Amino acid sequence: MLGLLHVLAIAAAGLFALIVPAVLFAIADGMRDLALSMLLVGAMGVFASLMVLGAIAGFQRRLGRASGYLALVAVWVLLPMIAAVSFKTLAGLSWIDAWFEAVAALTTSGSSVLIRETTPQAILFWRASIEWYGGFLILVSIIHVLAPGGFGGLPAGDRRIITGHASEMTVDLGDFRQILGYYMLMTFIVFVGLMVAGLAGPLAMMLSMMAIATGGFLPFEGALENHAGPLAQLMLAAGLLLGTFSVFWRRRLLRSPRQFFLANPEVIIVSAGVVLVATLFAARLAAVSGGAALGPIMAESL
Template sequence: MWAALQRLPFPLILQGIGAVSMFIPAIHAYQLRYLFTARAFLYSGLIFSVLFVMLAIALSSRDRPARVRGQLLGLTGALVLLPLMLAVPFREALRDTSLTHAWFEMISCLTTTGGSVYGIRLLPPTLDLWRAMVAWMGGLLFWVSALAILAPLNLGGFEVISTDVTAAGRQALRERRSGEAGERLWRYTQSLAPIYVGLTLVLWFILSFAGHAGTTGAILAMSTMSTSGIVPGTLDDLGLASEMVIFVFLFFAVSRLTFRRDYVTRERGDILRDPEIRLALVLLVTVPGLLFLRHFVASIEAEETATVAEALRALWGAVFTTLSFLTTTGFVSASLEEARTWSNLDSAGLILVGLSLFGGGVATTAGGVKLLRIYALYTHGVREMELLVHPNSVGAAGSSGRRLRRQGAFVAWIFFMLFAITIAACTAALSLAGVDFESAIVLSIAALSNTGPLATDAAAQPIPYSGLTPLARAILAMTMVLGRLELLAIIALFTRNVWRS
């Protein structure tokens, strides 16, 4: 049976998984006696499951093996069309909404952006659970796709460190490109899915032990692992204990080495020597320090007094929020909100925007430019300044380090420029769609970095997605897909080598 499933088109497999997953909210709604919601998910799950079986039978006899090109095209199409299917039970359960609103909600969840068109509106618990489930499945999808689809094409950040000048690098290239595309996808799913599911269950158990209800703990656990930042509408505060637990699990979005050995060099190495971890630790020291100093100076000027405990809570809030936005999750600590009250300062929105642009690690659920690309540009800049002082010096760090500073930095710079151009294009398109300039910039960065909470936490005034025009929401939806796949992957679809492979 598994061999037959491997031969099915990639989008059809995703459609089947989405259809089967609808039965979980149906059971949840039935337990809570939301019978109308339960019927909406049950009937939708049955209809789409039957549709999947019919299509699978019709396509089961095809012998043509799946290719990376087809899977990349399928992944792109699935991100646009699959949310339509996932939006059907959501639309049926929430009778006073439209299908376009539900489609935007699902595409925001599937890309792990987490922006909600419903704002602070209290949705039924089952719909909050469904949003978190879609985001969680999207996180697992991109965890696996990064290694099974993007890595063989040297995309998704792997182009910065991929090398064939060492024995380990050549072995990694052969392993990433070995076998058919469907076999690789199944192999990485078997390897990564148990880790992803296990970490989510552990976090869910700890959050439940910390005092959260079962549904709330599950939503927070799935939102943390998928870096979607989705929280139930009834939750006002995460709580200090929950923030500390979530803080630890957010590190799985900083570097792929936190959950698996390096798929590029095939070496385990020391995790503290990983450039993504080191850069994240530097940011976790400097950015919270600047935020705390900002609030401290403002409180002195305003002649406000604060206890040592309040100051420590403010510092913790800055640390937690920094890591949250660095991983493009978007949780804001309640302690940071308290710091704003005694310092009389608004949110440091520009800093949060910058952290989201940095993004998390390669082959993780985080979005943004990615820390590895930032590190490559940094090492290149340091080396160029060394050459200004000592023009004849020879750089250290071996052949892999030299490649990171040269070819890696070159590709990272190209990606950074494409990223900036995309932000400018999206901002212009949103402005033409009736959005003011400042809001257009924040929304563009929020969509392209897959950090939906930026719209409410980074702007001077919260920007409701529900107040946007349908055209503006469609532009943001396409930008979310572009940010999740990365522009280099879209460009790769039009290259001759991909179509010839």
Template sequence: MRFNYKLITSFTGMLLVINGVFMLLCLPFSIYYDEPIYSLGLSGLITAVFGSTIWYLTRNNESRELKKKDGYLIVVLGWLSMSVFGSLPYLISGSIPDFTNAFFETISGYTTTGASILTDIEAVDKGILFWRSLTQWIGGMGIIVLVVAILPILGIGGMQLFIAEAPGISPDKMKPRIKDVAKRLWFIYLGLTLSEMVLLMFGGMSFYDAINHSLTTMATGGFSTKNASIAYYDSAYIQYVIILFMFLAGTNFTITYYGFKGKFTKVWSNEEFRNYFTIVIALSVCIAFFVFSDQWEGFEKSFRDSLFQVVSIVTTTGYVTADYTAWAPFLTVIFFLLMFLGASAGSTAGGIKVIRHTLLFKNSFLEMKRQLHPSAVIPVRLNGKAVNRDITYNVLAFVMIYLLIFGSGVFLISFTGVDFNTALGAVATSLGNIGPGLGSVGPVYNFAHISDFGKWLLSFLMLLGRLELFTVLMLFNPSFWKKY
């Protein structure tokens, strides 16, 4: 099968045009706060002009059919090109003058990881910080899904792109047409973002801080406008609002849609959602008792800090209200293990995902039954329905490859001179798109001290994690490039 390179280039140009427009949308904040506008303005123009030029040169294409391979290539090239051009505001403004650091910060935004190299966030111009938050919001649901909604207008089918980019095992279609699915997803995404912004403003946040934190909460990204992250706001109300929306952002958007429609029975009957909810509540209560007995800060405060950190790590948001590495050592181990959990498939969260863990455990227990009854047909069931064996094999392969990449990443980054805890935390948090890790990249530190090689390695891991491994790894398979 031949690649439709002309269509791939045209689509990449379209993505860059949209990227440039989003940059220009940050200008009102620079103007309002009396900051220089040339960095965002020039970056937006360069990106939009370059994108529109390559789109114009490749717009006339005889074949408008988008093959599955084309979809995978567009997604990877789209994320990389947006990250390269998304670095321009940092470089031109001088807030991050080094390209390696600027690219790291940008791809950390688009992949909703939240790992940062900025040592003094509050000193950065407000317009640039808004762009930083916006990169996470764009990457949260995926700009690919946004553009899929307009592909039919251009005469191009978008199912291949949606499958390549959408998180989880497979999208649960709310309506038959992919255009309608994408529109509904973005309607929910935008509606929740605006709702959180209003609630945060009621809690005393300024409009600027509220919109930034709403953008990065719904993206499960975790970039904050404050050096101390959410710990800056000593407000139970604000923290509980953010907990709620982090949890919603980590919920399958199809389930959220059913909730808005009042179909609560359908929501609770979903096995992944029940497991996700149970894990969050059970762990939060257990950890709260240990924190309360150790620190004596009052049970409500202990429960709130525990719940906040559990939800933040499970949903791969990465906000911080407390340094969980300063708690009991075994609690640090629990939070490290949570970095491999992930929230729901079909959400903006990263990680392995609850549904994969559910299928993995079910298949493991059923394997013992199969050993006792080798002639019996015992399928894995999810939500009362038998799961296709191909999906089970896919889950097993995904988890195995995920752990293999994690181990390889720890081995490679150890050559940069970081200690073992830092190596474990940096790789786990990058691959899981979480943000804070362990050691010198823990909740109260950042990634500024990591070597250039380490930052490029972690950037690659962020992309792998955001695009669910296979989308990127397929490009390294020689058979992917064969023409047949």
């Protein structure tokens, strides 16, 4: 039980810590009341999590097989309820809508009840941050719970590459930090690419988080091509493709790209297949649209 509380408290602390960047957006937009409310919600959430961690510090917290599965279920059931409180308090949603928004965010779904045109940018950034965090939690769930049980196509022997523990379910912050480091690095790479493509910083950051989490939340109304040009769409497609890679593929790609492609020819085959299908789809769209420029259509197809 202590191991379960430990996992849940760490997950909740990370969730509320992500409010801090959103607070900066509220301050920049001159929304002091919203910034104060977000700061209070974040501080109370982090404080409560630290209180739980402090209370169980010094006790044995290693998870067994059964308790690991229970912790996994607890995180994915209770964390959306915790996040729903923030949406209820900060966005003024009903309890049902707040819970739906929290579940959609953490499961990296594109569904949302937020009205983009009237919702403050700080809330939209908070929503995108939760989706990004949900993608990270999915990786952690695979590596630390499903892999030791032989689920998810990630053998325990491969898991040892990251954690050093092939059969035990561990809650080691060092392991979490390593995964988070690679996750943040990939997000930053996509963010820089979108900035170079001409997107504004806040929009580039939200879209880069969405891409790496392979989510579907767009922080604006209307079609993507109305807010991002062909080059930005290509960068976003590359980010989404990177987000679909195996967790170990991502690590090897960042460490040694050339060796990665030489050792994994299937990546080249899959990538070529994606480009081929997108090209055929773009050609068909161009023909139907009366001979429109192929470049923008190709970017949209990818």
